[in-house]
Amino acid sequence: MSDKISIAVIKRLPRYYRYLGDLLDKDIARISSKELSDRMGITASQIRQDLNNFGSFGQQGYGYNVELLYNEIKSILGLDKVYNLALIGAGNFGQTLVNYPNFAKRGFNFVALFDTNPAIIGTKVSGVEVFAATNLESFLAANHVDIVVLTTPASAAPGIAKTLAASNIKGIWNFSNSDIKVPAHITVENVRLTDSLMTLSYRINHDEILQRVGG
Amino acid sequence: MSDKISIAVIKRLPRYYRYLGDLLDKDIARISSKELSDRMGITASQIRQDLNNFGSFGQQGYGYNVELLYNEIKSILGLDKVYNLALIGAGNFGQTLVNYPNFAKRGFNFVALFDTNPAIIGTKVSGVEVFAATNLESFLAANHVDIVVLTTPASAAPGIAKTLAASNIKGIWNFSNSDIKVPAHITVENVRLTDSLMTLSYRINHDEILQRVGG
């Protein structure tokens, strides 16, 4: 079942999840792969194949029960669980993430923030305290943290990565523009805003019509 | 030359650019594909093949001149130009982007912000004025804007997309969680933070060691 699912499939799951959520909101109870195909601009065949990586959720002659499939994908994505997040780098950008209500709504709860700036250490952001970065190691040792959100300048990232490597966190959501190295048991998900903007810049200047939904 | 470059190659360019910038900072004047390979964790063969999509920048027996290659990639990415940006949705997240100094440093200049919130219309963020969203269409008609940064809630996106479709902007940097539809002459680059977090969630729960640098 969970055997070598391609990364391309995994990256499509959140989009399926979003569309199914929309259908749920519209009280649509069932949907066929063909109908979903029309809405999403993906072939019905691919939709069925994607889903069948994880199990058989549909029924011949009927299609898929929207709510059931929604919950299946939710579970596949691990969104039926709750996660403790710690954020490192509580500047402008970091604070914006903490303030964003949708993460908490989905079970991603910030439990602590860390920074080196004395001006903000001791303050709270959305009710979450900002600690001195020097406390990071002991905090991670004493508290359960699943995911570290890294929003520091690139220069600070390697040092932090070393601390994280020795902790028992499970994942890093890395917004810093640095290739961080940690052991394989820690999963790193990179978000590279400047890279994304540069890619857009490239495509604007070389628009040989390779427009894709992936964008 | 600029014929059907694969998206995978394009997405590696910013990373090359970053590494070359680091080398420049360290006053390293030349580098071979082999050496770069060791630093970046990419095969030398791939590096050479990637670069040769755009021209012949190296020299046998010598390698690559760092500064020259850096500038070539800069030019390939279109970073030797200046772009006018308008941001729609000047909330927390939008303001953070406007305040981020690195974009301006790279030639991406915000010229106007738009929002529907009366409380912030008329104010300035980093010296850039916030206009009423109703003025968007006329502003785009009267001013040169290359890129629109879309940081609104998903619900607002389709309506805005319609306005943008009729404008002469070149690209959209879309942070809204919506699949926006515009004519092919407008390039859309999506940044999906929630999708990224969901992908991380999935990988944390199914870590079958498919750790990749792409992350």
Place this chain on the structure above:
DNA sequence: ATTGTTTGTTAAATATTATACCAAGTTGTC
């Protein structure tokens, strides 16, 4: 001159991704 380096480029190998297909199970209708 000669040796060692290193590129550019073609070719081969691999991997990935997407599509087509159809038997078999359901639904809904008459």
Place this chain on the structure above:
DNA sequence: GACAACTTGGTATAATATTTAACAAACAAT
């Protein structure tokens, strides 16, 4: 309850993309 219309699951196939290997040719260095 039989029949027609749907629609899935799964396999097979096709298409595409990506990566690696290999090596002649060009250059550097001494």
